[in-house]
Amino acid sequence: MIAAAVAGVFAAPEAVYAEAGAQGMVAEAAEADAQGAASEADAGEVPGGEEPRVPRISVAVEGDGLTVSWAAPGAAGVAGATGDAGAAKDASSYQVYRSYKSDSGFKLLQKGIKGLSYRDREVASGKRAYYKVRAVMSDGTAVYYPEIASGIIYRVYIETGHGRDIKGVWDPGCIWKKYQEARLMIPICKATAKYLRQKGVYVYTDAFDGNNRNLKWTLKQLKKKDYSVLLNVHCDSRNAPKGTMPLYRYSKQKKLARCLNKGVHQYVKIKDRGLKKRKDLDTLNKTKKYCTACLFEAGSIKRDNKILRKKYDAYGKGLAKGVCDYLGIDW
Numbered sequence: 001m002i003a004a005a006v007a008g009v010f011a012a013p014e015a016v017y018a019e020a021g022a023q024g025m026v027a028e029a030a031e032a033d034a035q036g037a038a039s040e041a042d043a044g045e046v047p048g049g050e051e052p053r054v055p056r057i058s059v060a061v062e063g064d065g066l067t068v069s070w071a072a073p074g075a076a077g078v079a080g081a082t083g084d085a086g087a088a089k090d091a092s093s094y095q096v097y098r099s100y101k102s103d104s105g106f107k108l109l110q111k112g113i114k115g116l117s118y119r120d121r122e123v124a125s126g127k128r129a130y131y132k133v134r135a136v137m138s139d140g141t142a143v144y145y146p147e148i149a150s151g152i153i154y155r156v157y158i159e160t161g162h163g164r165d166i167k168g169v170w171d172p173g174c175i176w177k178k179y180q181e182a183r184l185m186i187p188i189c190k191a192t193a194k195y196l197r198q199k200g201v202y203v204y205t206d207a208f209d210g211n212n213r214n215l216k217w218t219l220k221q222l223k224k225k226d227y228s229v230l231l232n233v234h235c236d237s238r239n240a241p242k243g244t245m246p247l248y249r250y251s252k253q254k255k256l257a258r259c260l261n262k263g264v265h266q267y268v269k270i271k272d273r274g275l276k277k278r279k280d281l282d283t284l285n286k287t288k289k290y291c292t293a294c295l296f297e298a299g300s301i302k303r304d305n306k307i308l309r310k311k312y313d314a315y316g317k318g319l320a321k322g323v324c325d326y327l328g329i330d331w
């Protein structure tokens, strides 16, 4: 898929690159256009507006990482960096560098890349990453592409409350009649994942695997890969009053809890028990150094049963909206 995309983006417009190289000529042409085309400008055209440029380096979200793609020097006119178009056509390999600042701090991620793309799966979540590409020529000289491209990935971890633990033992959570917390939360978590994925967020969840992960597993994953948010979805016992009650301990968690609660109440008609601070929960305590967590009590398994069962899609939408608000993702 990626290779095809690269070909699609970069194969055609050699003329664009040639034009970009001849900057003086482009500027002159643009001026002439602007003078003789007042009516066009009135019609909404930008005077002297540039032809759309095809970037020589691009960054796209792919799975749990960012993929950096670039055009070969010969096609891209990167040769300008060496001053000799012919000599730069035969890059033998590439190097990719990353920084979280646009102007400094670039670190080599990989050298000896033979293709025209690199997938960065180690990139931090929720932080804009900047990439530089360097072409190594067959004569051993190397040139940086003149431009820097950037991208951002958001990773969110949704853990469905209770369920199968790491040893395969089933923990139903709270129970009322034939209903189990661990099963009731699955459709809500699936819907949350669906809406977040529609926004381009990478979601890891056990909701599609029958709720087969617990906190021990989650902590392992959080150690391995950077996530911005951990959302742990539960419902309260049959004796609990009606309503939502997100749990938090630390200030960032409180901010997330508030966003989630607001999101849910935007889409679901349910009582609001407010946010609650808890100091005794591993979900909040042990995850602090990895990401922002919230244990969301979605309602009473008895008194909100119908809402939890029937309004799962709206519920998931509300939770997804809350996550997006917290992370600053357009909804």
Ligand SMILES: [Zn+2]
Pocket: 161, 162, 173, 174, 181, 234, 235
């Ligand atoms: Zn629970």
